[in-house]
Amino acid sequence: MVKVKATVHGAVSIVSAIANKKGATLGIELKVEVTIETSEGKGIEIQSENRSLSSRLINKTIEKIVSKKYLEKNKMLITIDSEIPTGYGLKSSSAISSAIALACAKIFKPKLTDKQILVAGVDASIESKVSITGAYDDACSCYYGGFNVTDNGKRKRIQFERIPSNLIAVIFIPKNRKRGNLKKLKILSSVFNNAWELAKEKKYWESMTINGLATSAILNSDPKIIIDLIEKGALAASVSGNGPSIAAIVKKDNLSNVKKVFDALEGNIIVSKVNNKKAQVNGL
Numbered sequence: 001m002v003k004v005k006a007t008v009h010g011a012v013s014i015v016s017a018i019a020n021k022k023g024a025t026l027g028i029e030l031k032v033e034v035t036i037e038t039s040e041g042k043g044i045e046i047q048s049e050n051r052s053l054s055s056r057l058i059n060k061t062i063e064k065i066v067s068k069k070y071l072e073k074n075k076m077l078i079t080i081d082s083e084i085p086t087g088y089g090l091k092s093s094s095a096i097s098s099a100i101a102l103a104c105a106k107i108f109k110p111k112l113t114d115k116q117i118l119v120a121g122v123d124a125s126i127e128s129k130v131s132i133t134g135a136y137d138d139a140c141s142c143y144y145g146g147f148n149v150t151d152n153g154k155r156k157r158i159q160f161e162r163i164p165s166n167l168i169a170v171i172f173i174p175k176n177r178k179r180g181n182l183k184k185l186k187i188l189s190s191v192f193n194n195a196w197e198l199a200k201e202k203k204y205w206e207s208m209t210i211n212g213l214a215t216s217a218i219l220n221s222d223p224k225i226i227i228d229l230i231e232k233g234a235l236a237a238s239v240s241g242n243g244p245s246i247a248a249i250v251k252k253d254n255l256s257n258v259k260k261v262f263d264a265l266e267g268n269i270i271v272s273k274v275n276n277k278k279a280q281v282n283g284l
Contacts, residue, residue: 003037006103006281010084010272011091011141012169012240012247014149014208015196016215018182019189021153023137024199024207026249027145027275028169030090032082034099035284038107041075048080052087053096060124061097065104065112085270088173089241093130094138097121098279102143106281118143119155138241145276149199159200163274167235170258172246174267179243180219188214205236205249212238212246219243225261232257249274 010030017023044062046055058078062071078100084092101120105112112120118139125131131138133152140148140157149159185192191214198207212226216239225246229237233254240247250258255271262269 001037001039002107003035003284004103004106004281005033005035005284006099006106006279007031007033008095008099008102008142008279009145009275009277010095011138012171013089013211013238014147014204015192015199015211016185016241017133017135017137017150017152018242019185019192020196021133022151022193022196023133024147024149024196024204025091025137025141026147026163026204027141028090029273029275030083030270032080032084032092032095032099034096034103035079036100036103036107037077039075039077042072044071044076044078046078046080048082050080050082050086053080054093054128054130056128057093057097057124057130058100060128061100061121062104064120064124065101066108070108085173085245087177088245089239089243090171090245091135091138091142091241093125094121094135095142097124098139098143102279102281106283114143122155143279145278147204149196159202161202162276165274165276166251167274168250168252168255169272169274170234170248170250170255170262171240171270171272172262172265172267173270174244174246174265176266177244178220182219182242184218185215188218208236208238208249212236215239215243216246221246225265228261229258232261234258
C-alpha cells in the first residue's frame with residue numbers, strides 16, 4: 001500500500017485563451033490537496049465534499065498515467081480537499097487534474113517531467129470536455145505559480161516570472177452564476193491578441209484590464225465594475241476564465257477600497273495572496 005499527497009494552487013486569468021488559444025494567468029494561494037492511497041482490490045473511489053467535481057476528468061487523468069493492468073488489480077482511494085470554488089473561472093479543474101497527475105506520477109512514473117505531468121491533465125481536460133482549449137495557461141500557473149504566458153495550441157510556455165509577493169487578489173464570486181456565450185469571445189479575437197502581446201511584454205496589468213473590459217462586455221458582467229475597481233486603486237481587474245468571478249489585483253493599501261466596490265454587489269468576496277510556489281508531492 002502506498003499513500004501520497006499532492007498540493008497544487010489556483011490561478012486567475014490575465015488573458016482568456018478562448019478566442020486565440022493564447023492565454024496568460026497568475027497564481028493565487030487558494031489550494032487543492034489530493035491524497036491517493038493504493039491497496040489490494042479493484043476500482044477508483046473518490047472522496048470529496050464537493051458534489052460538482054467531474055469524476056470523468058479525474059478518471060481520465062488517472063488513465064493517462066496509470067496502466068490498465070495495474071487498475072484491474074489494485075484499488076485507488078482519492079481524497080480531494082479544495083479551497084477553490086468550482087465553476088467560477090478560478091481554475092479548480094486545472095488544479096485538480098494537475099494534482100491528480102502529480103500524485104499518480106509520484107507513485108507510478110517517478111521519471112515523468114513537469115511538462116509530461118501537466119500535459120496529462122490538459123489532455124484529460126479536453127477529452128472529458130471540461131475545457132475547450134485544455135487550459136494550458138491555467139495549468140501552468142496552478143502548477144508553477146507566478147505569471148505564465150502560454151500558447152495553448154502549441155502547449156508552450158512563452159513567458160514566466162515571479163509575482164511581487166506584496167500583491168493580493170480580491171475575488172468576487174457573484175450569486176448569479178449565469179455566464180455569457182463563450183463563442184462570442186472570438187468576435188474580439190484581435191483585442192485578446194493585443195492583450196496577449198502586452199502580457200508577453202510583461203505589461204500584465206494593462207493586459208488584464210483590457211481582457212476584463214472585453215470579456216465582461218461579452219460574458220454578462222458589467223464592464224463598469226472593472227472601471228470602478230481601477231478607480232479605487234486596483235492595479236488590474238478582469239473576469240477570470242469564463243466567469244462569472246471577477247478578480248482584482250491590489251497592493252495592501254488599497255485592499256479595503258477595492259473590497260468596497262464588491263460589497264455593493266450580491267455575492268461573496270475571497271481575499272487570497274498571490275502564489276509563486278510550485279506544486280508539491282510527498283509520500284505519507
